Amino acid sequence: MLRIALLVVVAVFLAPIAVSAALYCCRNDIADWRLADRSSAGLLPPAARKPEAVVRVFSARTVSWRGIVATHSWIVVKGPGERAYRRYDYTAWGMPIWIDRFVPDGRWFGSVPEVVFAADGIEAERMLPRIREAIATYRYAKVGDYRLWPGPNSNTFVATVMGAVPEMRASLPATAIGKDFPYDGRWIGATPSGTGFRINLGGYLGLTLGWVEGVEVNLLGAVAGLDLRRPGLKLPGLGRVGI
Numbered sequence: 001m002l003r004i005a006l007l008v009v010v011a012v013f014l015a016p017i018a019v020s021a022a023l024y025c026c027r028n029d030i031a032d033w034r035l036a037d038r039s040s041a042g043l044l045p046p047a048a049r050k051p052e053a054v055v056r057v058f059s060a061r062t063v064s065w066r067g068i069v070a071t072h073s074w075i076v077v078k079g080p081g082e083r084a085y086r087r088y089d090y091t092a093w094g095m096p097i098w099i100d101r102f103v104p105d106g107r108w109f110g111s112v113p114e115v116v117f118a119a120d121g122i123e124a125e126r127m128l129p130r131i132r133e134a135i136a137t138y139r140y141a142k143v144g145d146y147r148l149w150p151g152p153n154s155n156t157f158v159a160t161v162m163g164a165v166p167e168m169r170a171s172l173p174a175t176a177i178g179k180d181f182p183y184d185g186r187w188i189g190a191t192p193s194g195t196g197f198r199i200n201l202g203g204y205l206g207l208t209l210g211w212v213e214g215v216e217v218n219l220l221g222a223v224a225g226l227d228l229r230r231p232g233l234k235l236p237g238l239g240r241v242g243i
Contacts, residue, residue: 012224013236017069020237024068036063036110043105043115047078047085053125054078054085057117057158059173060108067111069222069237071175073158076104077132080125088135090157096146097138097157117162117170127165134164139183150203150221151181159183159192166194171213174223174234180206180216 044056056076061067074089085104090096105113119127138160140152147153155176160183162168171193172179181203182189188199196210206218208225214234216225222236232242 009219013219013222016224016235017222017237021068024065036107038102038106038109040103041105041107041112043113044076044085048083050078050120051081052121053080053128055117055119055124055127055131055168056105056115057162057168057170057172058105058113059116059155059158059176060113061111061175063109069175070177071173071239072108072154073116073172073176073179074102074154075131075135075158075161077124077128079128088157090140090146090152090154092146092148092153095141095143097135097141114173116172117168119168127168130164131161134161139185149177151178152183153178153181155179156181156183163190163192166190166192169193169195169212171210173239174216174225175237175239177221177223178203180208180218180221180223 054077057073058076059071059073062070062072074087076085076087078085087100087102087104089098089101091098138157145152155172155178159172159179162170180200182200187201189197191198191208191210191213193210193212195212198206198208200206200218204220208216211228214225214227216223216234223234224236225234227234227240232240234240
């Protein structure tokens with residue numbers, strides 16, 4: 001049984017991370033992260049040309065070697081009639097909640113973001129008060145609260161906001177390490193989408209079962225599992241692999 005367990009860990013957790021590391025070595029051409037591209041990826045139109053409300057959740061591979069296993073997530077909102085987007089990031093630098101420090105749909109130090117969730121118009125407008133309230137009352141908003149691993153980090157922050165607006169019906173990528181950190185202080189509770197439940201031991205070990213989140217096993221922050229809505233695998237380092 002011990003051998004079988006070790007084989008499962010190697011096949012499901014370590015092998016995908018090794019593949020991700022190999023891919024990183026092949027594609028990495030950034031000598032200095034400070035010079036990396038942070039310009040718009042073209043995922044949002046100019047705010048002045050979009051009068052309706054907007055809500056977006058983005059996620060992109062994080063900086064340097066950490067991108068082998070992890071992604072960074074952030075939130076972008078705009079109220080109806082507003083002529084500028086507002087971007088919220090949670091970082092390790094200074095006051096952890098950063099507002100408008102980066103381009104709303106910008107590359108994250110060279111990595112093109114993926115759209116995790118998108119809403120426009122009336123649907124987005126209804127979400128905005130709860131999104132703003134969740135950000136304003138975030139419990140880990142003081143200097144020193146940020147922890148890269150197992151959390152609270154940027155993915156914990158975004159998961160908290162998504163949990164305040166369960167009708168988003170979206171799930172952060174399997175590579176969003178920290179998304180399973182118990183942001184509400186409870187180790188047993190509903191998933192952010194409200195379509196299932198999860199058990200998590202401080203972000204180090206956990207199990208998630210939900211229609212939106214699928215089946216996920218968290219081992220030291222790395223997530224492996226099955227996507228139920230859109231059949232696919234969730235693999236550490238590689239993320240979702242569609243079937």
